[in-house]
Amino acid sequence: MPAPQSVLALIGNTPMVEVTRLDTGPCRLFLKLESQNPGGSIKDRIGLSMIEAAEREGKIAPGKTTLIEATAGNTGLGLALVAAQKGYKLLLIIPDKMSQEKINHLRALGAEIVMTRSDVGRGHPAYYQDMAERLEKEIPGGFWVNQFANPANPLAHETGTGPEIWAQMDGDMDAMVCGVGSGGTLSGLGRYFKKTAPHVEMVLADPKGSILAEASRSGHIGEAGSWLVEGIGEDFIPPNCDLDLVGSAITIDDREAFATVRELLMKEGILAGTSSGTLIAAALRYCRAQTTPKRVVTFVCDSGNKYLSKAYNDFWLQDQGLTAREKTGDLRDLIA
Numbered sequence: 001m002p003a004p005q006s007v008l009a010l011i012g013n014t015p016m017v018e019v020t021r022l023d024t025g026p027c028r029l030f031l032k033l034e035s036q037n038p039g040g041s042i043k044d045r046i047g048l049s050m051i052e053a054a055e056r057e058g059k060i061a062p063g064k065t066t067l068i069e070a071t072a073g074n075t076g077l078g079l080a081l082v083a084a085q086k087g088y089k090l091l092l093i094i095p096d097k098m099s100q101e102k103i104n105h106l107r108a109l110g111a112e113i114v115m116t117r118s119d120v121g122r123g124h125p126a127y128y129q130d131m132a133e134r135l136e137k138e139i140p141g142g143f144w145v146n147q148f149a150n151p152a153n154p155l156a157h158e159t160g161t162g163p164e165i166w167a168q169m170d171g172d173m174d175a176m177v178c179g180v181g182s183g184g185t186l187s188g189l190g191r192y193f194k195k196t197a198p199h200v201e202m203v204l205a206d207p208k209g210s211i212l213a214e215a216s217r218s219g220h221i222g223e224a225g226s227w228l229v230e231g232i233g234e235d236f237i238p239p240n241c242d243l244d245l246v247g248s249a250i251t252i253d254d255r256e257a258f259a260t261v262r263e264l265l266m267k268e269g270i271l272a273g274t275s276s277g278t279l280i281a282a283a284l285r286y287c288r289a290q291t292t293p294k295r296v297v298t299f300v301c302d303s304g305n306k307y308l309s310k311a312y313n314d315f316w317l318q319d320q321g322l323t324a325r326e327k328t329g330d331l332r333d334l335i336a
């Protein structure tokens with residue numbers, strides 16, 4: 001097979017691997033390794049789809065447009081990769097709590113970074129989403145990508161990720177476990193399975209503190225808390241998130257999510273990011289609760305490389321109260 005002409009051709013068509021050492025009860029659990037995308041996460045798919053949709057609609061062109069998005073996460077990396085390859089300027093508005101490693105990576109890909117406050121909410125002029133909306137109007141040729149409402153986000157999963165999963169599972173699966181950041185994955189896959197295989201249950205995996213699990217069960221939008229898992233969970237329902245597609249929802253706390261990514265690395269040899277901890281913990285709970293064998297799919301959304309100083313650092317986990325602090329010995333033993 002001839003080598004692809006661009007790294008962008010390597011986005012998608014990610015491999016799938018079965019979990020064999022973790023306890024999956026009567027079920028079989030399969031992981032789609034989105035960490036194998038060239039930018040390192042599931043968000044490469046929407047970086048490409050949102051830019052190419054705007055190109056097709058004649059809304060943007062290299063040399064004329066400045067792409068704008070409010071994110072420090074994987075969407076920023078996906079957009080930066082595609083923007084650099086296609087010759088677009090990219091402006092990212094980033095809350096100041098984000099790690100320096102991520103910012104260095106984005107700058108190295110040519111993105112311009114505007115730092116803003118992370119201690120203000122919607123409606124404040126320094127809130128990162130509101131800044132993106134304003135800068136689109138102020139910057140000539142500005143185009144706010146807006147993953148939370150851009151239809152090319154869920155469409156990437158409806159037309160790409162969904163058919164890939166169905167083919168890799170040989171058209172035989174029962175449940176799909178997803179998290180929600182923008183809702184693109186959940187809504188896109190939900191729409192695909194609704195028309196292709198409506199028996200496939202969409203299972204929402206939500207961090208404790210996020211409002212989404214309760215909203216999907218009862219419609220009630222509660223008070224949001226905080227959580228340490230990155231990339232999923234919300235304090236609002238994004239326009240791209242269609243909770244009507246959710247069959248059941250499972251809430252996972254940080255302790256269980258972090259323990260799960262560590263166990264995944266030890267037992268299955270997969271270095272996963274923290275949102276994958278929430279997804280896989282929820283998938284394992286779902287599997288173990290079944291009374292008949294089912295085939296279940298979830299994601300490794302990104303690689304654990306970005307979290308080595310957090311999820312994979314025992315001292316950090318202890319400082320966050322996520323693992324018990326080990327007894328460090330009694331000095332009297334040394335003196336005696």
Ligand code: PMP
Nearest residue numbers: 180181182183184185231275301
């Ligand atoms: N996992 C990670 C690591 C992410 O960065 C994101 C996106 N923020 C998600 C999962 C959730 O994806 P979506 O935006 O499609 O809901």
